[in-house]
Amino acid sequence: MMNTKARTAALITPVGQEAQDEARALAADGRTGKAARRLRRGSWLKRGPAREAVELLAGGHALPTSSAQALDALRRLDAALVVELTALLDGGQQIAAVKLLRERTGVDLAGGYHLVLELGGEPDTPSP
Structure with a gap:
């Protein structure tokens, strides 16, 4: 079940483009946990929002970079x-x-x- 606050936080937290690209590639390889950790390392995302961000990236969405x-x-x-x-x-x-x-x-x-x-x-x- 989607956590609305976590999804909102994922949508409004800037993440560098390089981190997004790496996380997208990791998620495509089925390594979603590592993808979430990569996003957390490159942003202010907490765990829940990072997992939501991975889902968004895997679904073709882009996250803000600024x-x-x-x-x-x-x-x-x-x-x-x-x-x-x-x-x-x-x-x-x-x-x-x-x-x-x-x-x-x-x-x-x-x-x-x-x-x-x-x-x-x-x-x-x-x-x-």
Whole structure:
């Protein structure tokens, strides 16, 4: 059964293209556990979202490679959440915005922080 939060986190967590390509190849060889570990090593994905990300990659989907792409994905998935996050940021409540994003999407702390920075218009920093 699909975990909605894990899937959402997978869809909004940036993962480098090289890691995606390697994970896709590993999954095609039936090595999904190793594929998930590769994605985790190249991103802020936790275990559950990494497994969902492998399924997405195996299904032909691409994951975001930057915080800007991740924010675009979040806007498509949950525009109402983005409105709430923006209101919190406009009120100077960055920590509350990160907390809300994490509660609603299952994204990890670093990923949530960078998405909130992106939404607030601060420059994107590279993923780990």
